[in-house]
Amino acid sequence: MQDIFRYVDRHRDRFMTELCALVRQPSISAQNVGVAECAALLASQLEAIGVTARILPTAGHPVVFGEVRAPGAARTLLIYGHYDVQPPEPLELWKTPPFEPTLKDGRLWGRGTGDNKGQLFAHVKAVESVLRAAGTLPVNVKFLFEGEEEVSSHCLRGFIEANRPLLAADYAFCSDGPMLPNDQPTILFGVRGILGVEVSFQGANRDVHSGNLGPFVPAPAWRLVHFLSTLRDAEGRIRIQGFADAVVPPSAQEREALRRMPFDPVALTGLGLPPAAPGDGPAYFERLMFEPALNINGLTSGYQGRGSKTIVPHRASAKIDMRLVVNQDPDDIFEKFVAHAKAHGFNDARIERRGGFYPSRTPLDHPLGAAAARAVRRGFGKEPVLQPCMGGSDPDYYFTRVLGIPRVNVPYAPHDENNHAPNESITVEGFYAGIKTTAALLYEVAAL
Ligand SMILES: [Zn+2]
Numbered sequence: 001m002q003d004i005f006r007y008v009d010r011h012r013d014r015f016m017t018e019l020c021a022l023v024r025q026p027s028i029s030a031q032n033v034g035v036a037e038c039a040a041l042l043a044s045q046l047e048a049i050g051v052t053a054r055i056l057p058t059a060g061h062p063v064v065f066g067e068v069r070a071p072g073a074a075r076t077l078l079i080y081g082h083y084d085v086q087p088p089e090p091l092e093l094w095k096t097p098p099f100e101p102t103l104k105d106g107r108l109w110g111r112g113t114g115d116n117k118g119q120l121f122a123h124v125k126a127v128e129s130v131l132r133a134a135g136t137l138p139v140n141v142k143f144l145f146e147g148e149e150e151v152s153s154h155c156l157r158g159f160i161e162a163n164r165p166l167l168a169a170d171y172a173f174c175s176d177g178p179m180l181p182n183d184q185p186t187i188l189f190g191v192r193g194i195l196g197v198e199v200s201f202q203g204a205n206r207d208v209h210s211g212n213l214g215p216f217v218p219a220p221a222w223r224l225v226h227f228l229s230t231l232r233d234a235e236g237r238i239r240i241q242g243f244a245d246a247v248v249p250p251s252a253q254e255r256e257a258l259r260r261m262p263f264d265p266v267a268l269t270g271l272g273l274p275p276a277a278p279g280d281g282p283a284y285f286e287r288l289m290f291e292p293a294l295n296i297n298g299l300t301s302g303y304q305g306r307g308s309k310t311i312v313p314h315r316a317s318a319k320i321d322m323r324l325v326v327n328q329d330p331d332d333i334f335e336k337f338v339a340h341a342k343a344h345g346f347n348d349a350r351i352e353r354r355g356g357f358y359p360s361r362t363p364l365d366h367p368l369g370a371a372a373a374r375a376v377r378r379g380f381g382k383e384p385v386l387q388p389c390m391g392g393s394d395p396d397y398y399f400t401r402v403l404g405i406p407r408v409n410v411p412y413a414p415h416d417e418n419n420h421a422p423n424e425s426i427t428v429e430g431f432y433a434g435i436k437t438t439a440a441l442l443y444e445v446a447a448l
Contacts, residue, residue, distance in 0.1 A: 001378065004439050007133040008125070008432060015125045016108065018045060019431065022083075022117050023101040023110045029084035029148045035061045039147055042083050045121075046143065049128040053143075056163075060155040061147030065166065068127060068141045076140040077445050078169035078405070079438075081120025081176070082149030085112035086420045093422035107414075107425040114417030118426035119175040120145060122412055122434030130439050138446035142169055152355065153395045160398050171368050171445055172399040172407035175434060177390070178415045181264050185376045185384040185437075187369055188409040190361030190400075192289070193324035194393040195333050196354030199227065199341075200317035207302070207311040214312050221301040223348065224316040230344045231294055231320075238294050240340045246327040250290050253364050254388045258285040261385055289389035293323040319354070323393070330356035360396035362406040364388055371444035372408050379437025384410070410437065 008015075022045065027038030039055050042064045046053035051066040061084060088098035088111045096102040098111035108118065123143070130137055144167060146156055160167060180186050201220035208217055232238055250258065263281025297320065302313030322337075324330060334353050341349045362368065364386060376384040399407040412434030418424045 001440060001443065004129050004133040005436055007129045008435050008439070011125075011129070012432060015121075015435065016103070016428070016431070018125075019108065019113075019118055019121045020101040020110075021045075022121055023108070023112050024099055026099050027084045027112070027147070028087050029061055029151045030087055032061075035084060035147050038083050039064050042145060045124060049124070050131055051124075051127065051141075051143065056159070058148075058155040058159040060151075063147065063156075063159055064143070064145040066141075066143035066145075068131070068137055070137040070140050073137065073139050073446065075171070075445055075448065076142060076169040077442065078142045078144060078167060078172045078399070078403075079120075079123045080144045080146070080172060080174040080399070080407075081123060082116045082146040083112075083120065084147045084150050085115070085117070086150050088422075090422065095423055098422075098424075103428070106429065107427050108431070109423060109425045111424055113426040114178070114413035114424050115419035116149070116176050118431050119412045119434060122175065122431055123173075123438045125435045126438035126442070129435060130442055138443050140169075141442065142167065153398075156395060157398055157402060160402050164403065167403060169403070169405055171448075172403070172405050173368075173372070173438075173441065174407065174409050175412045175438075176394075176409060177411045178413050178417050178419065179411050179430075180262060180385060181415045182262055183414055184262065185380050185382055186387045186411065187372050187376065187384050188387050188390055188411070189364055189366075189369060190326070190389040191357075191359065191394050191396045192292075192389060192391060193328060193330055193357045193359035193397070195322045195324060195330040195337075195356040197320045197322070197334070197337060198317060198352045198354055199224065199320065200315060200350045200352075201227070201348060202350065203312065203314045205314065207314050210310045210312045217312055219312055220316040221313055223346070224299075224301065224318055227341065227344070227346050227349060228296065228318060230340070230346075238292065240294075240333075240336050241343070242336050243333065244292060244328075246329065246332070247290075247292065248326050250286060250388065251364070254290075255282065255286075257364055257386045257388055258282040258289070261285055261387065288391040289387075290325055292325050292328060295321050295323070297321050323391070324359045325389075326359045326361045328359060330358060357393045357395055358397035358401055359389075359393075360400045360407075361389060362400060362408060366406050367448050368406045368408055368445070371448055372410055372441060375437045375441035375444050376410060378440040379435075380433045412437070
């Protein structure tokens with residue numbers, strides 16, 4: 001490992017120059033700007049270090065797939081990342097141009113430095129470092145680099161289902177998102193799922209005078225309010241029959257992990273709210289990671305402009321997101337949502353589904369987690385936090401459920417990477433520590 005780490009140290013500057021080339025190439029999936037060019041550049045960067053690379057079409061933006069076979073290796077590691085980026089707007093808030101990567105204050109600034117080019121490129125340079133310093137890899141490595149994560153990975157599931165033999169692996173690994181608020185490395189074992197629903201009620205075919213016709217026409221806004229009030233009680237308990245049937249409470253080991261997580265209620269300050277009570281960390285994390293939630297994220301009816309307008313609005317709608325936890329199934333939850341509406345007499349509700357991801361979890365005691373922890377200690381020289389789950393959602397289940405392999409995520413970007421926002425960055429040292437971590441992980445995985 002020392003030879004490999006020395007190789008990383010000796011080639012720091014070139015690695016950074018190559019990362020800059022990748023950041024300089026825009027790849028804005030939402031606007032279809034530069035995505036194909038970026039795929040070609042990334043594929044050529046893989047080829048240059050001896051990875052067999054292919055650009056594979058999907059129903060959307062292409063996947064860059066790379067593979068290195070290790071003679072005699074029993075294990076295969078599938079490394080996921082995404083080369084597309086968020087739109088850079090608003091441009092006027094950037095201190096340096098988003099697609100002119102700039103080294104300053106110990107960081108590389110630019111769109112995609114943290115999310116996710118800098119992190120995925122750490123994996124690429126780790127493979128180069130091992131190949132050059134050791135001659136061969138200890139495990140087979142497959143790279144799956146997606147071109148549309150920032151537009152919800154719409155086509156990735158179909159791609160994975162159609163390419164199972166190509167993607168066959170024992171373990172999956174990725175580095176995405178930020179480290180913890182104190183920039184302590186973290187190992188993420190899962191995500192919550194999500195189900196989006198839009199509910200609408202329709203009355204007359206247009207708004208009518210509330211004084212003249214109000215009592216005689218249906219009132220969709222009231223129908224909606226009454227319906228929403230059946231979903232959740234004032235204490236936040238979800239009232240949909242069977243909603244939580246599949247929920248699995250945290251194991252003793254997961255509870256212990258929650259107890260060890262650094263709790264910093266600073267995320268709740270600066271929101272114009274009364275100061276948060278000195279919180280109970282484990283309870284906070286249990287709620288965030290192990291409990292489902294039902295949120296109204298949009299509510300629309302009638303006139304919202306200046307002054308007043310005395311109408312009965314003819315339509316009312318709400319958008320809802322439900323955060324799901326293991327083992328809730330978004331298909332099943334959608335059926336229960338619809339059944340709930342019928343059971344409460346809301347047959348006139350129009351209910352439309354808006355996507356969904358399964359929750360996903362790799363067991364905390366899976367050997368892959370211990371392997372990743374050892375790799376982090378070597379790469380970062382710090383003790384990682386084991387985080388059973390994220391509050392948010394991503395397509396982790398494509399790996400754990402669709403491919404049936406465990407996955408952990410070890411972020412290499414700092415807590416304030418400003419992903420999706422102006423002035424995105426990755427720390428220079430985080431990038432190099434990430435390279436070393438991935439290099440060490442290859443050996444740890446080979447030994448499992
Ligand atoms: Zn992102």
